[in-house]
Amino acid sequence: MTPIAILSLIIIYFGMLFFISHVVSKKDSGNDAFFKANKNSKWYLVAFGMIGTALSGVTFISVPGEVGNPENQFKYFQFVLGNAIGFIIIAKVLLPLYYRMNLTSIYGYIEQRLGIVSYKTAASIFLISRTIGSAFRLYLVVIVLQRYVFDFYHIPFAVTVLISLLLIFAYTYRGGLKTIIITDTLQTFFLVSSVFLTIIFICRSLDFSAFEAFEAVKNSNYSKVFFFEDAMKGNYFFKQILGGIFVTIAMVGLDQDLMQKNLSCKNIGEAQKNMFTFTGIFVIINIFFLSVGALLYIYASKNGIEVPVDLITGKPRTDLLFPEIAFHHLTLFPAIVFLLGLTAATFATTDSALTALTTSFCVDFLGMDKTENINKPNIVRTRHFVHIGFSMLMFLVIVIFNAINDASVVSMIFKIASYTYGPLLGLYAFGLFMKSKTVHDKWVPFICVLSPAICFLISTNSATLLGGYVIDNELIIINGLITFLGLLAISRPATEQTRF
Secondary structure, X not given: OOHHHHHHHHHHHHHHHHHHHHHHHOOOOOHHHHHHHHHOEOHHHHHHHXXXXXXXHHHHHHHHHHOOOOOOOOOHHHHHHHHHHHHHHHHHHHHHHHHHOOOOOOOHHHHHHOOHHHHHXXXXXXXXXXXXXXXXXXXXXXXXXXXXXXXXXOOOHHHHHHHHHHHHHHHHOOOOHHHHHHHHHHHHHHHHHHHHHHHHHHHHHOOOOHHHHHHHHHOOOOOOOOOOOOOOOOOOHHHHHHHHHHHHHHHHHOOHHHHHHHOOEOOHHHHHHHHXXXXXXXXXXXXXXXXXXXXXXXXXXXXXXXXXXXXXXXXXXXXXXXXXXXXXXXXXXXXXHHHHHHHHXXXXXXXXXXXXXXXXXXXXXXXXXXXXXXXXXXXXXXXXHXXXXXXXXXXXXXXXXXXXXXXXXXXXXXXXXXXXXXXXXXXXXXXXXXXXXXXXXXXXXXXXXXXXXXXXXXXXXXXXXXXXXXXXOXXXXXXXXXXXXXXXXXXXXXXXXXXX
């Protein structure tokens, strides 16, 4: 597939998103629509659209790429099972709390439970965490676009990033969540379709029937799912399950991005139906992503295709195996399908994140939900400037990350999330389980900085300190526990106003 063809397809794709944005936001581009979609979203649209937001380009490229590592194979599915348990906990525990308190920003709970400084700390943690996480996810697709399109035109990497963010800004700044609900549904359709079609195309290239493909994946060296052999290693079953549960609770249930979509449903019943439906689809689609990974490596082995190397570091980049095969070794239509899936997965995540970041800052730091004139032109204009600010911040993070990164993006995202989301886990755990206590509010930021620092020291030296034990996704549990204990150390008896 030529660079001109790829670029043309991207232009057509974004033309569709701009059209949807124009139609949706034409009647209402105020802050109520931007923050909460006027509390009128259909649960089935939210559930389907959340798939694209939750998966992202990381799942689309990095997860299949990681399958080729003998220490990983289908290890990720253990983590996915933990995710599913986490989603159910969110639906049964956190969503009822958020709806009962009628929150626009979920960090309003921390304000009422622990105090204003704790509230600002929680919101700040989200802003940092989501900016970094979403920037990394967008970074992955920009790498692909740069390598297969913009390098052809000698366009610098930073310009490619800027163009991508400007496109996202252009179709989200007016309608916000109201637009995102619709565009994410369309993008998830492209994402899911591309997964199934990719499997079909690869199977045809390998002359496999559906049954033969299943047998080939099952009997390959890439399909081991459960790892019980060595509790010291990062791929151990219970580490992955526990890590999946707590990463999900922190990165979804305590994250304004995905919760904002849930809070746009009419009531708690519809929000829970959304979460349960989403969970089922999420588990199934990840099985197919892992199967794509195994089939890609089988195809590469059969056709003598090497894993592409990073042009800067010279090291193999498993993230690039899928695009390499799609663009250079399959026919035109499979390449189009791959590009649509990748673009949909990544931009569905980034547009949602920019909307959530803007909402959190406007509500948590500017108090826009507390003014009666929430939809006045000057208030809406301020929101536009905030939206621009986070777009530029994400641009800087991607450029910096590109200069220093040499690891698989999927492992980097979850590693950083363990540090940034751990304090949120500790804050909410303290609020929910220590009803008789509150905290000395002004000390909370110090606890939330100290805990990740301690975790970094533990994680870096775990093999030495713990007799060869390697900390993996369970790091977020340790981080949350240290934060919880720190909050307990600065706690005091709760008053009637701080018991929820």
